[in-house]
Structure formats: C-alpha cells, structure tokens
Amino acid sequence: MSEILELKNISKSYGETKVLDNISFKINNNEFFTILGSSGSGKSTIIRMIGGFVKPTSGQIFYENNIINEQPIFKRPFNTVFQDYALFPNMNVSNNVGFGLKIKNVNILKIKEKVQEVLQIVGLENFSDRMPQELSGGQQQRVALARAIICEPKVILLDEPLGALDAELRKQMQLFLKEIQKKIKISFIFITHDQEEAIFLSDRIAVLNNHKFEQIGSPKDLYYSPKTTYMAKFFGECNLIACKVVDKKMDSIVVESEFGQLLINHSIDKSIGDSLTFGIRPEEIKILDQSSSNSIEVIIKDVEFRGSTSNLNVKSQHSEKYLKIQNISSNISQPFQQDDVINVELNTGVGTIFKDETIS
Amino acid sequence: MTKLENYTKYVMAILTGLIVAALYTPIFLTIFYSFYKTRKGKVDWTSFSYEPYTKLIFEKQILESLMNSIYVGVVTVICSVVIGFYFANYYHTSKSKMKEFLQFIIFLPFLLPPIITGLSLLIFFREINLPRSLNTVVIGHTIFVLAIVFKIILNKLETLKPSLMESAYDLGASKFQAFWYVLLPNIKLSLIIAGLLAFTISLDETLITLFLIGNDTTWPIKLWAKMRVGFSKQVNASVTLILILTSFLVLLIASIISRSEKKITY
Amino acid sequence: MWNLIPVLEQYLKMRQLVNYFRTSIWTLISFVLVISLILIPLGSFLSYSFFTVDGTDIIHEFSLFNYQEFLTGEIYIKTFIRTILLALTVMFICILLGYPVAYFLARYAGKYKYSILLMLIIPLFMSYIIKIYMMRSILGFSGLINKVLKMLGVIEKPLEFFLWNQNAVIITLVVILLPLIIIPTFTSLEKIPKNIIEASFDLGCKPFQAFRYVIFPIGLPGLIVGSIFVFILALGDFVTPQLVGGTSGFTYGKIIYSNFGMAFNWPFGAALASILLIVSVIIILFTNRLTEKSKT
Numbered sequence: 047m048s049e050i051l052e053l054k055n056i057s058k059s060y061g062e063t064k065v066l067d068n069i070s071f072k073i074n075n076n077e078f079f080t081i082l083g084s085s086g087s088g089k090s091t092i093i094r095m096i097g098g099f100v101k102p103t104s105g106q107i108f109y110e111n112n113i114i115n116e117q118p119i120f121k122r123p124f125n126t127v128f129q130d131y132a133l134f135p136n137m138n139v140s141n142n143v144g145f146g147l148k149i150k151n152v153n154i155l156k157i158k159e160k161v162q163e164v165l166q167i168v169g170l171e172n173f174s175d176r177m178p179q180e181l182s183g184g185q186q187q188r189v190a191l192a193r194a195i196i197c198e199p200k201v202i203l204l205d206e207p208l209g210a211l212d213a214e215l216r217k218q219m220q221l222f223l224k225e226i227q228k229k230i231k232i233s234f235i236f237i238t239h240d241q242e243e244a245i246f247l248s249d250r251i252a253v254l255n256n257h258k259f260e261q262i263g264s265p266k267d268l269y270y271s272p273k274t275t276y277m278a279k280f281f282g283e284c285n286l287i288a289c290k291v292v293d294k295k296m297d298s299i300v301v302e303s304e305f306g307q308l309l310i311n312h313s314i315d316k317s318i319g320d321s322l323t324f325g326i327r328p329e330e331i332k333i334l335d336q337s338s339s340n341s342i343e344v345i346i347k348d349v350e351f352r353g354s355t356s357n358l359n360v361k362s363q364h365s366e367k368y369l370k371i372q373n374i375s376s377n378i379s380q381p382f383q384q385d386d387v388i389n390v391e392l393n394t395g396v397g398t399i400f401k402d403e404t405i406s
Numbered sequence: 407m408t409k410l411e412n413y414t415k416y417v418m419a420i421l422t423g424l425i426v427a428a429l430y431t432p433i434f435l436t437i438f439y440s441f442y443k444t445r446k447g448k449v450d451w452t453s454f455s456y457e458p459y460t461k462l463i464f465e466k467q468i469l470e471s472l473m474n475s476i477y478v479g480v481v482t483v484i485c486s487v488v489i490g491f492y493f494a495n496y497y498h499t500s501k502s503k504m505k506e507f508l509q510f511i512i513f514l515p516f517l518l519p520p521i522i523t524g525l526s527l528l529i530f531f532r533e534i535n536l537p538r539s540l541n542t543v544v545i546g547h548t549i550f551v552l553a554i555v556f557k558i559i560l561n562k563l564e565t566l567k568p569s570l571m572e573s574a575y576d577l578g579a580s581k582f583q584a585f586w587y588v589l590l591p592n593i594k595l596s597l598i599i600a601g602l603l604a605f606t607i608s609l610d611e612t613l614i615t616l617f618l619i620g621n622d623t624t625w626p627i628k629l630w631a632k633m634r635v636g637f638s639k640q641v642n643a644s645v646t647l648i649l650i651l652t653s654f655l656v657l658l659i660a661s662i663i664s665r666s667e668k669k670i671t672y
Numbered sequence: 673m674w675n676l677i678p679v680l681e682q683y684l685k686m687r688q689l690v691n692y693f694r695t696s697i698w699t700l701i702s703f704v705l706v707i708s709l710i711l712i713p714l715g716s717f718l719s720y721s722f723f724t725v726d727g728t729d730i731i732h733e734f735s736l737f738n739y740q741e742f743l744t745g746e747i748y749i750k751t752f753i754r755t756i757l758l759a760l761t762v763m764f765i766c767i768l769l770g771y772p773v774a775y776f777l778a779r780y781a782g783k784y785k786y787s788i789l790l791m792l793i794i795p796l797f798m799s800y801i802i803k804i805y806m807m808r809s810i811l812g813f814s815g816l817i818n819k820v821l822k823m824l825g826v827i828e829k830p831l832e833f834f835l836w837n838q839n840a841v842i843i844t845l846v847v848i849l850l851p852l853i854i855i856p857t858f859t860s861l862e863k864i865p866k867n868i869i870e871a872s873f874d875l876g877c878k879p880f881q882a883f884r885y886v887i888f889p890i891g892l893p894g895l896i897v898g899s900i901f902v903f904i905l906a907l908g909d910f911v912t913p914q915l916v917g918g919t920s921g922f923t924y925g926k927i928i929y930s931n932f933g934m935a936f937n938w939p940f941g942a943a944l945a946s947i948l949l950i951v952s953v954i955i956i957l958f959t960n961r962l963t964e965k966s967k968t
Contacts, residue, residue, distance in 0.1 A: 099870055119873040132871040136889040145885070146875035197875065411879045418776035422788065425773055428847060429795040431816070432806030492702055508703070511710050517956050519908020521925055522949050525932060526717035527709075529942065533716055549709050582681060606797045612911060617932065629801040633915065637805065645802050652797045660790050 050075050050200055050233055051096065056105035058091055065091050067257040068105070073201065073235060078227050080236045080244045083254030089237050090129075092254075093203045096235065097126045109200070120149075125194035126203040130210060131186045133178035139189050140165070140174035146197040160196055167226065168192045184215045188222075195230055204236045208243065220246055241281055245269075253280060275400050278325045285331070285369050286400075287324045291316050304367040306342045310394040326397035328357070328372035334389040341389040344369060349382050358382070360390070433649060440642035458639035459647075465640045471628035472644065478540055478624055479608040482547040483601045489548070490555030490600060491593075497556075498563040509556075516553035523550060524617030531618070538620035546618045547608045554607070555600040562596035595666045599659050606655045609648070714949075721943035730938060738943030748927065748944065755924035756951075758838065759906035762845045766853045766902045769846070771895060774857035778864075778891075789858060796851040804915045807844040811835045811916065836918025844916050845906050852905070853898035860894025861887070893963040900959045904952055924948065 051073040058066040065088040073079050083089040094100040096107060098119035106113050114122065125146070133142050141148075143164055144157040152160075165171045168188040178186055187207060194202050204223075208216045224247055227234050238244055244251050245265040252262040260280070261273045269281050278284040289301035289308065297313045301324065308324070316322060334341050344360035347368065356379040358371040371390065382388070443453035462468065493512060497505045515523040527546050531538060570592065574584040612626040619627055625648065632641055721738055724731045742748045773792070777785045795803075810816040811834035818830035834840055864887060872882040910925030917923070924944070931941030 097870075097874060099873075119870075120876045120878055124874075126871065126874045128867045128871055130865075130867065132865065132867040134868060134871070134886055134890070136886075145872075149876040149881055149885070193871075193875065415776070415780050418772045418780070421769070422773045422776050422781075425769060425850065426788070426791055429792065429850065432803050432810065432847070433795060433798055435806050435810065435816070436802055489702070489705065492698070493706075496699065496702060504703075508706060511706050514710055514714070517904070518952050519904055519925070519948060521908040521910060521928060522714075522717070522945055522952070525928070525941065525945055526713035528932065529717045529720050529938065530713035532938075545709060580681070586677065610797060610799055612800050613909070616911070616929075626799065626801050629799065629805070630911070633801065633805055645799060649798055649802075652799075653794050656790070656794050656797055660786075660793075664786070 048075050049073065050110060052108040053092070053096070054106045054108065056092075056095065056102045056107070058088070058095065058100065058103045064257055066102075069254075069257075069259050070105075071252055071259065071262055073233050074249075076231045076233060078224070078234045078236065078247055078249045080238060080248035080251045081254055082238060082241065082244045082251050084239055087254045088257055089239075089254050090205055093126070093205050093235060093237055096122075096201070097124055097203050098122050123199050124201045124203055125197055125199040126205060127187075127190045127194050127207045129205045129207065131178075131190040131207075133186055133189055133193075135178055137178075138174070139170065139176050139178070139181070142178065142189055143174075143192045143196055145193065150197075164192045164196045167195070167229065168222075183211050184219060187211065187219060191223075191226065195226075195232065199232065201233045201235060204234060206237050206239070208238070208240075216243075223247060245281070253277060255280075270396065272325070272398060275323060275325065278398060278400070283328050283370055283372065284325045285328060287326070287367075287369075289322055289324050291318050291320045291322065294318055304365045305344065305362045305369070308342070308392060308394060309340050310397065310399065312394075312397075312399055314399055323400040324394075324397055325400060326392055326394070328370040330393040330396050331369065331371045332391045332393065333358075333371070333374060333378060334391050337389045338391060340394075341391045343387055343389055346382055346384055346386045346388060348384060349379055351376065351379075360388070363387075436642055437646045437649070439637075440639060440646045443639075458643035462640050462643050462647075465644070467623075468625075468628060468640060468644050471623045471625045472648075474540055474622055475609055475625040478543050478547060479605045481541075481544045482551065482608040483604045485544065485548040486551045486555045486604045487559075487597055487601045490552055491559050491597065493552075493556050494559035494563055497560055512556050513553045515549045516551075520550070520611075520613035521617075524614040527614075528617040538618055540619075540622050540624075542618045542620070543615050543624065546614045547604075547611055550611065550614055551604040551607050555604055558600040558603070559593060559596050562593045566592055595662055599662055602655050602659050602662075606652055606659075609652065717942050718946055718949075720939050721946040723939040723942075725937050725939050728936065738940045741940060742943060742947065751922065751927060752924050752947070755907060758841065758923065759903050762842055762849065762906040763899050763903045765842065765846050766850050767895065767899055770850055770853035770898065771857060774854045774861055774894075775887075777854075777858050778861035785858075785862070789855070792851050792854050800848065801911070803848055804844055804912055807840075807847060808835065808916050811840050811843060835916065836920070838917065838920040840916040840918070841913045841920060841923075844912050845909065848912065849902045849905055852901045853895070856894040856898040856901075857891065858894070861891040864890050896959055896963055900955060904955065907952070908948060 049072045052071070054070050056066055056069050057064070069092070081089045081092055091100055095102050098114075098117065102115065107115055109123070134145065137145065140158075140161045144161045147157045147160060161174065162171060165174055168191055170185060170188050170192065173181065173185065173189075178189065181189065190207070191202075207223075208219050211219060220243060223234070223236075236244075236247060248265060250262060250264055251268055253260040253268065255276055261268060261277050263271075268277060272278040272280070272284075275284075275286055278286065287303045287305065287308075289303040291299050292302045292307070293300035294317070298309055298311045299314060299316060301308050301310060301322070303324070310324060314322075337343065343363055345363060347359045347361050350357040350359070354376055355373045356376045358374060358379065360369050360371060361367065362369075369390075440458055441454050441456075443450045493508065497509060524546065527542070527549075528538075531542055536542060566589075570588060571584055574588040579587065610626055612630065615624055615627055616630070623631065625644075629637075629641065629645070632638075637645075720730075722734050722736065724733070724735050724737050777788055781788055808815075812818075813830050813832060813835065815834070817834055818827070821827045822830065834843070868890070869882060869887060872886040873879075877885065908925050910923065910929040913921035913923040914926055915921070925948075928941050928944045928948070931937045931944065935941075
C-alpha cells in the first residue's frame with residue numbers, strides 16, 4: 047500500500063475559534079477512509095481543505111509528496127460529493143455527470159460514452175435526460191457520485207453524503223458506496239457522524255474530538271483497543287473501573303477495585319500502588335452459577351429485556367458503582383430479580399488498561 | 407482566487423460605486439439647489455439659506471398638490487391592502503382553477519406599460535360617465551399596486567402552516583376570531599410592508615395619473631407642470647422634503663423586513 | 673381597539689345565518705371588481721381602437737380605419753420601430769451596467785450587500801419627474817457633465833451632444849430604470865447555493881468557466897425578468913422623451929399620449945396603444961415561458 051495524500055500538522059482557526067488543532071494523517075491508495083466526529087467538530091473543514099475550498103492556517107497538505115496548499119481547486123485531482131449534492135439545476139443528469147469532462151475539453155462523443163458507462167455503474171442509465179429536481183434524494187446522490195467519479199480523480203471526498211437520506215435509503219446507499227469503492231478503486235475520504243456507518247464502510251476510521259484526532263485505525267482496532275477512555279465509550283458501551291495495583295505477577299497484575307479484587311491478564315509496566323483505569327466491554331462479563339477464584343459478587347439493579355437477549359445493570363456490594371452486562375441470553379436472565387446477588391467473571395484478557403485518567 | 411478574478415472584482419466594485427453616484431447625483435443636486443443659488447451656471451456659495459423651506463408655507467399650490475398626493479396615497483393603501491389581502495387569502499385557500507386566471511388579471515396592470523393602464527381606465531371612465539377626479543386616480547393607483555400588495559401578502563400566507571388556522575378553529579374560534587387573533591397577528595408585518603410600499607409608489611406615480619387626473623393636481627403632476635417654467639427654490643425644497651419622506655419609508659420597509667427575517671430564523 | 677371586538681362579534685353572529693351566502697357573495701364581488709376595473713377597461717380600450725372620431729364626437733361603429741392609418745402612415749411604423757430600438761438600447765445598457773453590479777453585490781460584497789442594494793433601491797422610489805428634471809440640468813449645455821469634462825480637459829467647448837436628442841433620452845431612462853434590472857438579477861444570483869459554485873470549481877472549472885456554465889445560466893431568469901421590465905417601461909414611457917429628447921422625443925408613447933391630449937383622437941390613440949399592448953403581452957408570455965422552463 048502506498049500513500050497518496052498526507053496532511054501534516056494541520057491547524058485551522060477562524061479568528062479566535064480553533065476548528066482544527068495540529069492534525070496529521072495519511073491516506074493510502076484505494077482506501078475507504080472515514081473521518082468520524084460530531085457536528086461542529088471540524089470534520090467538514092478537513093475535507094474542504096483537501097478539496098481546496100479552505101486554506102489551512104498552518105501545516106502542509108501533500109499529494110504524492112508535493113505540497114498542494116496553494117494549488118487552486120480546479121487543478122486538484124480530487125472531486126467532492128457535497129452534502130446536499132450540489133447538482134447543477136440548469137443541466138440534466140447526463141450534462142451534470144459529463145460536466146467535468148466538458149470543462150477539460152474532452153471530445154463530445156467520448157463524453158457521451160463515458161457518461162453512459164458511469165451512469166451504468168451507479169444504476170441510473172435510464173435517467174440521463176431527467177433534471178436533478180425530478181429525482182429522489184437517493185438518485186440525486188448517485189448522480190453526484192457519478193459526477194465525481196467520471197473525472198477519475200485520485201481521491202473522492204464525500205461530505206456527509208448520506209446525511210439527508212432516511213434510514214432505509216441510507217442503508218442501501220452504504221452498501222452501494224462500499225461496492226462502488228471496491229469496483230472503481232479510488233480512495234474515498236468519507237465524513238459522517240454515524241458510528242455504525244463508519245464501522246460498516248471503512249477500512250480505517252479517524253475519530254475527531256475536540257479539534258484533534260482521538261485515534262486512527264481500523265474499525266476493529268478502534269473497538270478492541272481504544273487508546274483513550276473517550277474512544278472506549280465512543281463505540282458501543284464500556285465499563286470503566288478505577289483500580290489500584292496490589293500485586294504483580296509474571297504476565298498479570300492483581301488490582302483492587304470497588305468491586306473487589308480482579309486479576310488482569312496483562313503484562314503492564316506498573317508497580318504496586320499505581321492507580322489505573324480498566325475498561326471492559328459489557329459483553330465480556332460472564333455470569334457464573336457459583337463463585338470462582340476470579341469472580342466478583344454484584345447486586346442486580348435492573349434487567350433490560352431486549353427480546354432474545356437482555357442487559358443487566360449491576361451494582362457493587364460496597365458502593366454505588368455500576369457495571370453494565372450485555373447480551374445475556376434471555377433464557378438465563380429470566381429468573382433474575384432486582385436485588386438478587388449474582389457472581390460474575392470479567393474476561394480481563396480482552397479488557398483495556400488506560401493510564402490513570404479521571405473517569406467521566 | 408486568481409489574479410484575474412481579483413482584478414474583475416475591483417473593476418466591478420468601482421462600477422458599483424460609480425452607479426450609486428450616478429443614481430444619487432440628480433437627487434443631491436436637487437437638495438443642493440434648495441439651499442444655494444446659482445447665477446449664470448455658477449454656484450453662489452454665500453447664498454446658503456433655509457428660506458425656501460419657510461416660504462413653502464405660502465406656496466398654496468404646492469401644498470395643495472402635496473395634500474392631494476397624500477390623500478391619494480392613503481386611500482390607495484387602504485383599498486389595495488384590503489383587496490390585496492382578500493385576493494391573496496382567496497388564492498391561498500381556494501382550490502378553484504379560476505384563481506390562476508385571477509392572478510394573471512391582477513398582474514396585468516403591473517406588467518403592462520403604465521400608459522396602457524392609464525388610457526384604458528380613462529376610456530372606461532368616459533364610457534360610464536365617471537368624471538375624472540382624485541378618486542379616479544385612486545382607482546388607477548390601486549389596480550397598479552395591487553399586484554405587489556397581493557404578492558407580498560400571498561408570500562407571507564404561504565409560509566404559514568395550514569395547521570395554524572385549523573388549530574384555531576379546533577379550539578373553537580369563530581371565523582372572525584380566527585382571523586383577528588390568529589391570522590392577522592401573523593401576517594401583520596406583511597400588511598404593513600405592502601401598505602408602505604403601496605404608499606411610496608402611489609406618491610410618485612406619474613404616468614397613469616396623467617391620464618386620470620381631472621382639474622386637481624397631485625404632487626408629481628404639479629412638478630411636471632412647473633417644469634416648463636423651471637423650478638423655483640420652493641419646488642426644490644418640497645422635493646427635498648418628499649425625498650426625505652420616501653427614503654424614510656423605504657428604510658422603514660427594509661428594517662421591518664430584515665427584523666422579521668431574523669425572527670423567523672431564531 | 674380591543675373593546676370593539678365583542679361588539680363586532682355580536683354583529684357577526686347575527687350574520688352567521690347568511691354565512692354561506694356571504695362567502696359566495698364576496699367571491700362574486702371580488703371577481704366583479706377585478707373584471708370591471710381591469711378587464712373591462714382593457715376591453716373598452718381595445719374596442720375603442722375600432723371606433724372613429726368625427727370632430728369631438730366618437731363614432732361607436734366598427735371600423736379598421738385606425739389600423740389602416742397605422743399601416744399606411746409611414747411615420748407611425750417608423751416611430752414604433754425607432755422606439756423599440758430605443759427601448760432595446762436602454763435595456764442593453766442597463767444589462768451591461770446592472771449585471772456586473774448585481775454580480776458584485778451577490779458574490780463579493782459580503783455583509784454589505786443588502787445595504788448597497790438598499791442604496792440602489794431607494795432612488796427607484798424617488799420622484800420620477802425630479803430625476804428627469806435634474807438629468808436635464810446635468811446633461812445640459814452648462815450642465816454638470818459638460819463642466820466636469822471641461823475641467824478634466826477632455827473638451828474645450830461644452831458639447832450639445834447630451835441634451836435634446838436620443839442620447840439624452842437613453843441616458844435618462846438608464847438612470848431611472850437601472851435599479852429595476854439590478855434587483856431581480858441580484859436576487860437570482862444570490863439564491864445560487866454556494867456549494868453549487870464550489871462544485872463547478874471542484875469539477876475543474878476556472879473562474880470564468882464557472883461563470884459561463886453555472887452561475888450565468890442559473891442566474892439568467894432574474895436578468896430576463898429585469899430586462900423585460902426595463903424594456904416595457906422604456907417602450908411605453910412618454911414623459912421622459914418629451915422632457916429631455918427635444919425633437920427626438922417623438923416616441924411611440926408620445927404619439928399615443930398626444931392623441932389623448934391636443935390631437936384628441938382617442939380611437940386612433942387606442943389603436944396605437946393596442947399594438948403596444950399586443951407586443952407587450954407577447955413579450956410577457958414569452959418571458960414567462962422562458963423563466964418557467966428554466967425553473968423546472
């Protein structure tokens with residue numbers, strides 16, 4: 047895999063307001079890269095910088111190892127799919143799609159041929175004479191995509207393209223986008239605020255928080271090895287437990303927490319007396335029939351029935367600390383009542399240890 | 407932004423400045439001449455005086471024409487806003503196909519050259535033996551501004567949700583109560599804007615008025631008549647006063663519009 | 673004011689019996705009003721064009737005499753064509769001057785755009801007669817323009833080029849009508865979403881191409897509406913040519929008006945105006961089609 051695009055130490059502020067704070071990342075060839083962040087986190091600004099609509103306050107953008115900070119929009123080999131599509135209302139579908147080629151003075155017959163080809167890819171070959179206003183949201187979306195890919199850009203920038211669609215259509219378009227990206231082999235930089243969407247679509251995800259990247263990695267990386275407690279809570283749920291190391295063995299440590307002593311199967315550079323935060327996913331907590339050497343006793347606070355599975359909220363016996371346990375087969379959870387005491391075991395091998403952070 | 411684009415931008419900015427200047431030159435000159443005298447085409451800088459403004463009180467003809475214009479303007483506003491509201495509401499609520507036809511007719515006097523509106527009413531009034539007077543001028547002005555008034559009110563009505571009036575009826579309001587307590591407060595501003603605009607246009611309307619005025623004169627007609635002999639300083643003074651009035655009205659309309667837009671966007 | 677409401681309500685309750693009747697009556701009245709004040713006058717003026725005049729009496733008998741007169745009297749057709757050309761010239765100058773201004777306001781003037789637009793709107797409502805009068809003094813032999821040109825050393829003697837001729841009519845009409853083209857053009861240019869312009873750059877447009885293929889076509893309906901307004905008003909104006917045009921002030925509108933004044937030949941004036949009406953209606957309908965088309 048070779049890199050095609052790199053952003054290095056990019057910052058952007060509008061007057062006093064900081065939008066992006068020293069971010070860096072690289073995009074590989076043929077990669078589906080997603081920037082994930084809540085609204086107003088500055089994720090659109092990143093894409094607009096790559097596209098050339100906004101200039102960074104500091105830092106460099108490299109394309110194939112050349113700095114392109116000052117390159118005008120129309121010279122950049124990237125195309126954008128805009129949030130509300132930005133189709134030209136004065137042109138029909140085929141003119142919209144063929145526009146980029148027309149500007150480059152490509153032969154008319156060649157344009158026609160290419161437009162048909164691209165429309166076929168997006169499944170709109172029968173709509174070439176329609177005006178954009180006569181199309182549904184999903185169709186407009188496809189036209190916008192066709193218009194972007196026809197120029198064979200090196201990177202396609204997608205600025206929350208699915209934001210305006212309803213849930214059903216959104217699912218369809220996700221599948222569609224993923225297929226297209228595999229078919230045409232162009233890097234996609236995709237922007238969304240939807241975590242599930244990001245996990246489903248992406249090869250790699252960059253999570254933007256507080257004007258900085260919290261973590262960049264594959265969806266699995268982000269889920270199973272979050273680097274910060276923010277990340278741990280960002281995808282799905284995570285129980286965060288404040289602990290103090292009380293004993294250290296060869297490849298594990300024993301910690302004291304509000305739920306009692308836990309054996310954590312991690313070799314980690316901590317000495318006795320250090321405090322740390324241990325994060326564990328709710329589905330990695332098992333309910334035992336009877337207590338074992340590594341189990342803890344908890345009190346059930348409530349049972350959330352979810353059909354075939356249930357979730358449990360349990361409380362430590364000694365304090366008001368809660369744990370969440372997910373995806374318990376409802377057969378098992380059926381007899382449970384509030385205030386029952388049960389034994390649970392934490393699958394500490396897949397948990398994560400965070401440097402001492404205050405748990406929010 | 408490329409250099410060329412920057413360059414065109416500056417050229418356009420200069421052009422804009424020049425055009426603003428060109429549009430205001432006649433206006434400023436009028437104001438200027440109401441204060442200063444000229445002799446053989448040269449300005450006498452020592453001749454500044456307010457006198458024309460105080461003397462204006464004795465210019466019975468000018469004052470009378472001004473009063474006539476204000477009368478015509480006020481009555482035009484009342485007629486056009488009432489009729490305009492009625493049509494806008496009809497157009498908005500009716501499902502009949504006649505409404506498109508109705509709209510087309512309302513727009514005709516506004517779209518056609520004023521000379522046609524003027525002379526068709528002139529011929530009509532002659533045929534029905536209605537003598538020309540300020541009131542015939544009012545009729546002419548009303549049908550001329552009706553299209554604008556209609557459109558402003560209709561635009562406002564179309565922004566209202568249908569549930570607004572329905573909920574009023576649902577809560578037991580009579581037709582009149584629903585109109586008075588619910589509809590009217592919501593479209594009040596558009597009525598005011600439409601009325602002010604109608605007044606401003608009526609105040610200055612000349613081409614239709616020339617056909618419909620009888621022995622009375624409105625202010626623009628008076629100016630038109632005086633133009634043959636040249637304007638006295640008192641005329642310039644009256645023009646200045648009217649200019650202040652119209653710019654005040656236009657600014658008022660603009661500020662109402664911008665304030666109501668802010669309200670909508672919260 | 674609020675005390676009035678209960679009284680009014682009582683009054684209206686009494687009338688609730690005739691409610692249904694009332695609504696249909698109002699509809700009827702409104703239609704009658706519009707038809708009798710707009711359609712019937714237009715109709716009576718059209719029918720006048722088929723009457724003739726005898727001294728001061730109007731003979732209410734159908735005749736094509738007036739139209740024959742128009743077609744045979746060379747001067748009328750000539751004047752009509754000359755006036756159309758005049759109106760077209762005014763329209764083109766207004767486009768040439770107004771479009772860049774509207775474009776500048778919509779795209780580059782930023783937060784000042786509405787203030788500047790307002791400055792351009794205000795003169796529109798400022799006395800029409802006064803503007804003509806002042807233009808006369810500006811354009812005149814010892815007027816402002818000649819003075820400035822002399823001061824700048826462009827000319828030695830004042831020029832008579834500016835007043836009492838076609839140029840004067842054109843300049844004055846442009847000054848009066850220019851805001852009419854700027855306003856709708858600005859509105860339609862300003863409505864173009866920013867990201868559509870960005871999309872054109874994104875697809876490889878240089879600034880001029882973005883203008884040529886995207887901004888101009890999308891903003892065109894506003895320009896057309898403004899142009900038509902200017903054209904129709906310039907075509908029908910009879911006061912401006914008369915007051916600044918001297919012998920060239922003899923435009924079509926002036927001929928129509930004089931038939932209602934001194935010449936006192938209303939039927940003939942009506943016939944001339946009917947031709948103006950037909951041309952105007954054709955243009956309005958054509959424009960309507962054109963802008964509707966670009967809307968869908």
